[in-house]
Amino acid sequence: FSPSDVSVIFVLGGPGAGKGTQCANLVRDYGFRHLSAGDLLRAEQARPGSEFGELIKGYIKDGKIVPMEVTVALLENAMRDAIEKGNTKFLIDGTKPPHRPELPRGALFFFFVFRLKSVAGFPRQMDQATRFESDVCPSMFTLFFDCPEEVMLQRLLDRGKTSGRADDNLESIKKRFRTFVETSLPVVDYFEKEGKVVKIDATHSPDEVYRAVKDAFRDRFQ
Ligand code: UP5
Numbered sequence: 225f226s227p228s229d230v231s232v233i234f235v236l237g238g239p240g241a242g243k244g245t246q247c248a249n250l251v252r253d254y255g256f257r258h259l260s261a262g263d264l265l266r267a268e269q270a271r272p273g274s275e276f277g278e279l280i281k282g283y284i285k286d287g288k289i290v291p292m293e294v295t296v297a298l299l300e301n302a303m304r305d306a307i308e309k310g311n312t313k314f315l316i317d318g319t320k321p322p323h324r325p326e327l328p329r330g331a332l333f334f335f336f337v338f339r340l341k342s343v344a345g346f347p348r349q350m351d352q353a354t355r356f357e358s359d360v361c362p363s364m365f366t367l368f369f370d371c372p373e374e375v376m377l378q379r380l381l382d383r384g385k386t387s388g389r390a391d392d393n394l395e396s397i398k399k400r401f402r403t404f405v406e407t408s409l410p411v412v413d414y415f416e417k418e419g420k421v422v423k424i425d426a427t428h429s430p431d432e433v434y435r436a437v438k439d440a441f442r443d444r445f446q
């Protein structure tokens with residue numbers, strides 16, 4: 225494929241910044257495909273008989289980044305399922321997914337990922353970012369939801385009353401904040417130096433935040 229055919233937008237932001245909420249808006253209004261690595265990891269962890277269940281559980285509870293191979297495999301499977309179910313929306317016209325042996329594992333992953341256009345919360349660490357940009361294509365930009373910890377904390381504690389998420393408790397939230405600052409924020413800084421970060425103030429209401437997102441998209445796509 226040619227990098228010029230591809231538009232990849234990374235979506236980053238701290239835990240509870242509103243990545244999922246705003247990605248849902250973008251899917252609805254702009255036809256972006258959205259696959260949340262976090263959602264896939266939670267589904268795999270809950271799947272009876274999963275060989276990765278316990279491992280994923282531990283990482284998520286500790287707010288740490290799950291080893292990339294696991295996340296990669298889940299993304300691959302999700303895409304394959306979608307394709308098998310005839311969900312050709314994920315496919316570029318006329319292209320078939322390559323067989324596994326034809327491409328090294330990483331390349332296969334990225335072959336799938338570039339079709340998604342937007343992958344929320346990816347890349348969360350520097351090696352994922354550089355690998356994507358060198359192996360697949362440069363991202364158009366990174367949509368970064370900027371939100372102070374006290375605001376995110378309140379949102380996550382509120383959600384924790386009903387979400388059932390194992391990491392929506394004070395102890396896990398603190399660890400997620402630390403991982404974000406130490407591991408994911410450097411990715412934002414890296415892209416910022418390249419002038420490729422669209423920073424959105426994520427402290428306002430969901431509608432107001434989305435308005436800012438739409439304004440930013442209008443500017444960028446003009
Ligand atoms: N809410 C949203 N926007 C609001 C607004 N403007 N005003 C008021 N309330 C707002 O929103 C969070 C909550 O806030 C919701 O209740 C929402 O209604 C409200 P949401 O849109 O879900 O925010 P999001 O940024 O998506 O928060 P999330 O908790 O999903 O972020 P995390 O990054 O912590 O979680 P994720 O599911 O992506 O990852 C979980 C774990 O999986 C990670 O900690 C890690 O262990 C693992 N993981 C990896 O290992 N690798 C990956 O690549 C991805 C995840």
Ligand code: MG
Nearest residue numbers: 243244260262
């Ligand atoms: Mg989310």
